[in-house]
Structures are given as structure tokens and as C-alpha cells.
Amino acid sequence: MTGPVFFTEELSNSKVAAIYPSAELARRQAERLRQAMSLSARQVQVLVPGERHPGRKLEPESHNxxxxxxxxxxxxxxxxxxxxxxxxxxxxxxxxxxxxxxxxxxxxxxxxxxxxxxxxxxxxxxxRPDHDRYVMRVQEALGEGDSAVVVHATSAWQKARAKEFLEAGGAETASTL
CATH class of the missing domain: 1.10.287 (Helix Hairpins)
Structure with missing residues (x-):
């Protein structure tokens, strides 16, 4: 992680979520993404239906x-x-x-x-109004029984590359600014 951004004090301002019909497919894509971009497990997480606290994975820096x-x-x-x-x-x-x-x-x-x-x-x-669409789309997908891969990017480049990778795999994505 590169450090907090000037206005937000967060390490990861940009987030990308990809929706998948099954938890297994989401886990495989998450692992492929981690390897392809050399991301840590904290940066790429999988959310499955019935997750107890999905908000913690969607916005892990809420304490900031x-x-x-x-x-x-x-x-x-x-x-x-x-x-x-x-x-x-x-x-x-x-x-x-x-x-x-x-x-x-x-x-x-x-x-x-x-x-x-x-x-x-x-x-x-x-x-952070840019986070609303991202959070609501993931929660809606989890409610419908789908799973999601969430990427906490530390740069605009990392976010764009992760989004391209996930969309190339056929996923619907939602992201923040």
C-alpha cells in the first residue's frame, strides 16, 4: 500500500467489485487476479451470500x-x-x-x-458519494445469491488494470472514482 491520500486518510480510495454467479468462480478469479497483479489477500477479497459482515470487506477502512x-x-x-x-x-x-x-x-x-x-x-x-453505487451493487448481488470479488486498489492504475482484468473474465463490475 502506498499511504493515505491527501484528503481522505485512507490507504485505498479506489475500489472495484466484480459480480459472479457462484462463490467458486469468484474465488478462482480472485486468486488469478492476485497472482496476475501481485496483490495481497487484503487487497482482493471474496464476498459470498450470507456473509455476516460484508461491509467490513467492502469498506475495511471505515475506522478511518x-x-x-x-x-x-x-x-x-x-x-x-x-x-x-x-x-x-x-x-x-x-x-x-x-x-x-x-x-x-x-x-x-x-x-x-x-x-x-x-x-x-x-x-x-x-x-464519499462515489462509494454508494459500488456498495449497493454488491449488496444487491449478495441478496440475489451471487458472489463478488472486491479489489482495494492503491492507485488509479491498479484500479483500471483490475477492472480490465475482471471484465475480461466476463464479470459485471462496479467501482468508485
Missing amino acids: IFRTMIWAHVRLGVIGAIAGLMVYVALRMADIPAVDQSPWLSWLMLVMYGGIFGLMLGGLVTL
């Missing part, structure tokens, strides 16, 4: 969600405030009358709104 929440908000809030400050400086340099007439209020409002916008982006990163 609190850290992700804090750091995404702090980092993006600061970046937003800095962006607001840069907008203020640009408007001052452009001699915008509204900014020139009330510089302190303009500075305060632009920095504050930039920070608030950054905090809202931090909330979006924390929610």
Missing part, C-alpha cells in the same frame, strides 16, 4: 472515517480560505470600487466564504 472527516474539513477549509484571500487580492489589484471602499469587510467576507466553501467540499469528501 473520523480522521477523514477531520482532515478533509481542515485541509479543504484552509485551502478555501486561502482561495478567498487570493480572490480578495486580485479584486484589490483590479481596483474594484466595492472592494476599495470597504477593504476589511471585503477581506472578511471573501476569506470567510472561501473557507465555508472549502468546508462544504470537506463534507462531500467525507460522505
Whole structure:
């Protein structure tokens, strides 16, 4: 694993799931994928119908969600405030009358709104809306009696290669961003 990504504090931000009609086929494909890409057993897991806690294999880093929440908000809030400050400086340099007439209020409002916008982006990163389709598709498949191979990629390249490999084997895939 390469280490946490700047905003999420997770080791694996990208995930790919492939749906198979039988547990045996899923296990074989998982093993082939592990060997073909030199992935660890923690990165490639098989989920079967009746699994007690499928969420642990789908999102194994859920314990990091609190850290992700804090750091995404702090980092993006600061970046937003800095962006607001840069907008203020640009408007001052452009001699915008509204900014020139009330510089302190303009500075305060632009920095504050930039920070608030950054905090809202931090909330979006924390929610991880890109994971919904992936999680729901796997849970739906498990409910229908199918099995799934889940890959926790540590890079975009690894995710793309795993997805290609699984689709080449005839599987339907669902992935995160």
C-alpha cells in the first residue's frame, strides 16, 4: 500500500467489485487476479451470500472515517480560505470600487466564504458519494445469491488494470472514482 491520500486518510480510495454467479468462480478469479497483479489477500477479497459482515470487506477502512472527516474539513477549509484571500487580492489589484471602499469587510467576507466553501467540499469528501453505487451493487448481488470479488486498489492504475482484468473474465463490475 502506498499511504493515505491527501484528503481522505485512507490507504485505498479506489475500489472495484466484480459480480459472479457462484462463490467458486469468484474465488478462482480472485486468486488469478492476485497472482496476475501481485496483490495481497487484503487487497482482493471474496464476498459470498450470507456473509455476516460484508461491509467490513467492502469498506475495511471505515475506522478511518473520523480522521477523514477531520482532515478533509481542515485541509479543504484552509485551502478555501486561502482561495478567498487570493480572490480578495486580485479584486484589490483590479481596483474594484466595492472592494476599495470597504477593504476589511471585503477581506472578511471573501476569506470567510472561501473557507465555508472549502468546508462544504470537506463534507462531500467525507460522505464519499462515489462509494454508494459500488456498495449497493454488491449488496444487491449478495441478496440475489451471487458472489463478488472486491479489489482495494492503491492507485488509479491498479484500479483500471483490475477492472480490465475482471471484465475480461466476463464479470459485471462496479467501482468508485
